[in-house]
Amino acid sequence: MNNIFVYLEIEEGRVADVSQELLTKGRSLAAQVGCKLEAIAAGAQLDSVAEQVFPYGVDRLHIFRDPRLSPYTTLPHTSILVELFKQEHPQICLMGATIIGRDLGPRVSSALGSGLTADCTSLEIGDHEEKKEGKVYKNLLYQIRPAFGGNIVAWIVNPDHRPQMATVREGVMKKEIFDPHYRGEVIEHPVADFVKEEDFALSIIDRHIEKSKVNIKNSPIIVSGGYGVGSKENFELLYQLANVLGAGVGASRAAVDAGFAEHERQIGQTGITVRPKLYIACGISGQIQHIAGMQESSLIISINNDPNAPINAIADYVITGDIETVIPKMIKYYRKNTK
Amino acid sequence: MSFNIIVLAKQVPDTRNVGKDAMKADGTVNRAALPAIFNPEDLNALEQALLIKDQHPGSRITLLTMGPGRAAEILREGLFRGADDGVLLTDRAFAGADTLATSYALSMAVRRIRAYDIILSGRQAIDGDTAQVGPQIAEKLGIPQITYAEAIERAEAGRIRVKRRLENGVETVESPLPVLITVNGSAAPCRPRNAKLLQKYKHAKTVTERQVEHIDYIDIYSSRPYLNLTEWSVADVDADPQQCGLSGSPTKVKKIENVSFQAKESKLLTGSDAEIDELMRELIANHTIG
Numbered sequence: 060m061n062n063i064f065v066y067l068e069i070e071e072g073r074v075a076d077v078s079q080e081l082l083t084k085g086r087s088l089a090a091q092v093g094c095k096l097e098a099i100a101a102g103a104q105l106d107s108v109a110e111q112v113f114p115y116g117v118d119r120l121h122i123f124r125d126p127r128l129s130p131y132t133t134l135p136h137t138s139i140l141v142e143l144f145k146q147e148h149p150q151i152c153l154m155g156a157t158i159i160g161r162d163l164g165p166r167v168s169s170a171l172g173s174g175l176t177a178d179c180t181s182l183e184i185g186d187h188e189e190k191k192e193g194k195v196y197k198n199l200l201y202q203i204r205p206a207f208g209g210n211i212v213a214w215i216v217n218p219d220h221r222p223q224m225a226t227v228r229e230g231v232m233k234k235e236i237f238d239p240h241y242r243g244e245v246i247e248h249p250v251a252d253f254v255k256e257e258d259f260a261l262s263i264i265d266r267h268i269e270k271s272k273v274n275i276k277n278s279p280i281i282v283s284g285g286y287g288v289g290s291k292e293n294f295e296l297l298y299q300l301a302n303v304l305g306a307g308v309g310a311s312r313a314a315v316d317a318g319f320a321e322h323e324r325q326i327g328q329t330g331i332t333v334r335p336k337l338y339i340a341c342g343i344s345g346q347i348q349h350i351a352g353m354q355e356s357s358l359i360i361s362i363n364n365d366p367n368a369p370i371n372a373i374a375d376y377v378i379t380g381d382i383e384t385v386i387p388k389m390i391k392y393y394r395k396n397t398k
Numbered sequence: 399m400s401f402n403i404i405v406l407a408k409q410v411p412d413t414r415n416v417g418k419d420a421m422k423a424d425g426t427v428n429r430a431a432l433p434a435i436f437n438p439e440d441l442n443a444l445e446q447a448l449l450i451k452d453q454h455p456g457s458r459i460t461l462l463t464m465g466p467g468r469a470a471e472i473l474r475e476g477l478f479r480g481a482d483d484g485v486l487l488t489d490r491a492f493a494g495a496d497t498l499a500t501s502y503a504l505s506m507a508v509r510r511i512r513a514y515d516i517i518l519s520g521r522q523a524i525d526g527d528t529a530q531v532g533p534q535i536a537e538k539l540g541i542p543q544i545t546y547a548e549a550i551e552r553a554e555a556g557r558i559r560v561k562r563r564l565e566n567g568v569e570t571v572e573s574p575l576p577v578l579i580t581v582n583g584s585a586a587p588c589r590p591r592n593a594k595l596l597q598k599y600k601h602a603k604t605v606t607e608r609q610v611e612h613i614d615y616i617d618i619y620s621s622r623p624y625l626n627l628t629e630w631s632v633a634d635v636d637a638d639p640q641q642c643g644l645s646g647s648p649t650k651v652k653k654i655e656n657v658s659f660q661a662k663e664s665k666l667l668t669g670s671d672a673e674i675d676e677l678m679r680e681l682i683a684n685h686t687i688g
Contacts, residue, residue, distance in 0.1 A: 157565065161530075165530035166543070170537050207413060212654070215652065266568075269567045377664045378669050379667070388669075
C-alpha cells in the first residue's frame, strides 16, 4: 500500500526508454520515502516485461494481458489504472510525458480527483507546510517544472490528494540499472474485473508507424538555432556546419514556432532533452525551457550578437557576432585542418 | 445530418513574445504587460468545427471559454470566423484553478449547454502546455476522447473518424459520439475573419461589458438577440464552489523561482578570424570534433 507506481509504455513487447528512466527515478524516490516500487504493464506481448524491469528495482509488477489492450487506447487503460489505484492507494504515480502518458494521465487524475503536473524537469522528496492551516506534510513529491513561457520555475505539491501524479519527458531522467539480479513479484490480474466492454468502443482503423527522420537525441554534437537565426534560409548555414562536423541540427521553440525548423528538432522542456559532448547554440536567447533540455551538454558554445543573451551565462565559449560571419569561418577552418 | 459542436477555447498571454517587463519585481507574472490572444491550437480546433459545419449545414458551433471579463474578446473572434454562439464562464470563485478545477467548471458548463455531439479544443494552451484539461473534461462527462487530432476525416450519425498525429506516425481511429477531440497545431490553420460576420457581430457583448460601457440601454441588444453573449457564473452552471478555483485544486504552488543560471566562467570571443581559428584548433585537438 501507498507505494510508488510507474505506468509502463510497451511497444511490441519492449518497455520504452522513458518508462525505464521513470523506474530509475521511482527507485530512488522509493528509497527516500521508504516504500516499494511497483510497475503496471497492460498490453498483449508482455512475456519479457518482467525480466526487462526487475533490474530497475521493481518490487511488484502488475500484468494486464489482453490482445485488445494493444495498441493503446484511452478508455481500457484508464479503467485499469483507476480500478487498480482504488485498491492499492499509491502515493505517487509517474508516467512518460508522451502521447500516451498525456492522453492517459489527465483522464486518471480526473477520475480520482488527484493532482497531475505535466512535463516535470525534476522530482524531489521534501516536506511542506501549509501555513494557514498550520499543517506540516512529510515526504511530499516536489514536482518541479518551468512555467509561463519559461520565465519562472514552479515547485508544485499535492498535499491532500493521492496519488501525486507527474509526467516527465523522455531523456529528462537518466536510466540506470539498480541491480541486475533484483527480482520482484509478478501479479497477473484478470482484465475483465477492471475493464468494461464499452471501454473498447473506440477502434483503431489504421496505424502507420514511421521511424522519425530526425534523430538528434543521441548525436554527440548538436548545432542548434533560435529565433535569432532570422529565417529558414539562414538555418541552411546551421545544416552546413552540422554536415561538416557530423552533427545533428536542433532548434529552440521560438525557431520552431517561427517555421524555421521542424517540430521534431525542438530541444527543451516540451521537446527533446539532449546531452551531447558539444552544443553550439546559434542565435538562441536561452529561455529556461530551452536550457532545461540542453544544460547537461559537456561543452556549450553560444554564438549570438546580443552579448547579454541569457544562454551566455551557461556557455563555455561566448562568441559575440553574427552567425552569417562566424559559421562560415568555423567551416573554413575545419575543412582546412582535418582530413 | 447536422451536429451540435462545442469548441473550448482559452484566452492566453502571448508567451511567445515575452518582453522585459513580463515579470514583476516580486517574481510574479505581469499579465497586463502581455498581449492576450486566442490560444493558437484552439483556433485549429475552431477550424475543424467550421469544416464540419461546411459539410453539414445546420450544424451549430458554440464557443465556450472560462476567464476574466476580457476573455469575451475571443468569443467575438470566434463569431467573426463562423461560430454561432459564445459563452463566457466567469466568476471570482474560478480564480486560481489548476487543470482539475478548470475541467470541473468547464464540464459543468458543457452540461448546461444543450445536447452536444462533438466537443473540440486545442491540444494544449501555450501558457501552461499541460494538455490536461481536455481529457479531464472527457472523463468527467464520461465520454471517449481523441487527442492529438490532425484531421476529421468523416462525421456521420453517431460516429466520427479522425486522423491522429503520433510521435512517429499517424493513427486513424473511429469513435462513437459524443466525443471530445483535442486538435494539434499541425492541423489546418483557422480561416480569417469573415467581413460580413465582423459587421454582424462587432457589437456582440456580455451583459457585464454592456454595463461597464453604459450601453446596456441600447435597444439593439433586444432587437438583435444574437448580439448578447452568454455569461455564466458558478451558480448559473450549478457548480459546487468548493470544487472550483483554488479550493478545488489538488495541486498547490509551493514556490516560484525566478530563473537564474549557475553562471559558468565563459571565454568571451569577438568572432575575429584568429579567435575562431584558435577555438576550432582547440576543439579538434581535444577530440571534441573531428
